[in-house]
Amino acid sequence: MASSSSSSSLKFTVRRCQPQLVPPAIPTPREVKPLSDIDDQEALRTHLPVIQIYRKQASMAEKDPVQVIRQALSQTLVFYYPFAGRLREGPHRKLMVDCTGEGVMFIEADADVTLDQFGDSLQPPFPCFHELLYDVPGTQEITNAPLLLVQVTRLKCGGFILAIRLNHTMCDGPGFKQFMSAWAEMARGATKPSIAPVWRRELLMARDPPRITCNHREFEQVQDTLPSSDQNLVQRSFFFGPLDIAALRRLIPQHLQHCTTFDLITACLWRCRTKALQIEADEDVRMMCIVNGRGRFNPPLPVGYYGNAFAYPAAVTTAGKLCRNPFGYAVELINKVKGEMTEEYLQSVADLMVMKGRCLFTTARSYMVSHLARLNLKEVDFGWGDAVYGGGAKAGAGRFLGVSYFCSAKNGKGEEGIIFPICLPAEAMERFAQEFNLMLGNKSQPQTSSATFIMSTL
Template identity: 35%
Template sequence: MVRSSGNSNGHHDHELQATSVLNVTKFKCGGFALGLAFSHFVADGISAVEFINSWGKTARGLPLSLPPFLDRTLLRARTPLRVEHHHSEYDTLPNISSNLITGEKVVYRYIRFDQDMICKIKQESMAPYSDRNGRMITNNKCSSYEAITAFLWKARAKALGMSGDQLMRVLVVVNVRDKFEPRLPKGYFGNAIKYTAATCQARDLVEQPLSYVVGLVQEAIRRVNDEHLRSTMDYNETRRAIRPLGFTYISSTWSRLAFGSTNFGWGEPISTGPVELPVSFLVKRKGRCVCTRSWGCLSLS
């Protein structure tokens, strides 16, 4: 058990939470569904995949291909603490919009992105655009994750119809194992992700081309390096900060998480994916991208 440090509203309730919860549902046909929940104090998605796949190998009598590395002291704050960067992911965005949707019923849909759609979005993402300083910029390369994150952030801003001056933010989840110097050891088991933020006025999100929004997302991702990460850890040590989620869209990628290769002896699973998280995921499944919504969760697979 661990104590929660607070919630998205900034309340420090300090409730005891389980570090992990497993649930097996058996079906009459003989199949079963395995549900797994991890506290992010304990593990991130990469560590969760390593755990469940190692569990499957153990069940089949196989040796572990990657023993876990459990030394958490690698991610300790420095002494003395040095906060050397602005960490905008913790900023509270002022509310200047009158169009609030808190009382409206939210409808969830399952949406597919095929390869042609993704190619078109990526082509649009690399069109020339004028940056905040008036310089003409071209994104020479763009990942599917960056393009779809920007596409959905832009579409969300248009759908919400906020005041043009309203600041809106996207939080992008970055795996930082190879961002540290030296990089974290292979098999590091723990929470080694960081939220990096891009912020923009609603007017620009709606009116500027998609390539402009992609540039903001890429700039936020490039910001994550060893120096910035060390500053973040020191900031968290001094503030125990909670990320405000007002006017914020959260995006992550599961495209490299091998949940689909889990095997307890009956073969690989028929289907895998997130159940309920307030975040947008990019998950690769059979060469297609699929969007599902669950409590603000948009899953692309």
């Protein structure tokens, strides 16, 4: 199969072999394993795309990345064998993994392009991503479909691109990094992962009887008053460097100087996005912060646990208060809401899922952020060294496009920083860029991909 991809500055052809299933290297247990009540909530019933981009390495010149990665994947699935199974849905929408050993979907491909030809496009959104991760028909479903879709695309320069689509119900960011690290270890010659995978999904099941003990404003039922504009959406990436973080820190009072870089970036995005969407002053707006719960348990969740173990408590205020108050107001809201995440909070979410039919979070006037930069996916080394880029491939999660993933990246000057993609209507995107520049004192221009593409069918 061959198809072409183009942007304003780049045209190339991808040649793909027929997709194939990669099963575990040896037979694995045939059993049914229930997901936790955090895993199978509605918000996580989606596929997340991730992309890893690697340069040529002289020491690996005799190695074929497709063969190395495919064989290592088969070996890794011996230890992570639930990934080779299929999800089934039982009574009360309960999801479970039928460990069939069928395998994950794998695509071998070649592209007649070099990494250097991509220029500044080595960041989300990737104009050619639909070619670098072919959407195999029949794999889009959550149940009864492969839990991973993998494509390895060789490039003319000797580098390659590894693109992955993950069924989010199986694991979260830290769990996925653990799986990826094990996969990379096997590619480099290990016979077993350095961290043994732990299932133990019963640790995050609802109590009997379930009881909601915390205030979950992320699950309030709210009517959406914003007009629908699905036909004119664009994605762009923006970059925060050290000078930008310093500029934001100068905007907050002394008593907030303990706040993290995450707090500053999140508060900045929330304000800029709210202004860009021109939300009425008296309307509530939400910022949901994904917070890892692993270390908040007593005792902590076991090392090797790779299931979903996070919540996304929501900071809520009115658009008027958010935009008119000093910047420190937003920073304080973000810092405070992160502190709500406790073992009891996550347990309360699990109970809420059972009591309210695994409901979806509030989508009206809501925004969500995830700090994938903490995972440092760039350091996943299959033998070709660190990735040039490693992390989320685009904004959004499934049909909800109001999600941004913070990833590590370098700008055109070679500075290390945080890059994030955001999806907005075209006119709102221009306003967002203006607000973003204004907040940073016009010292940093928004860094976008070489081709901002229109997403007209979502």
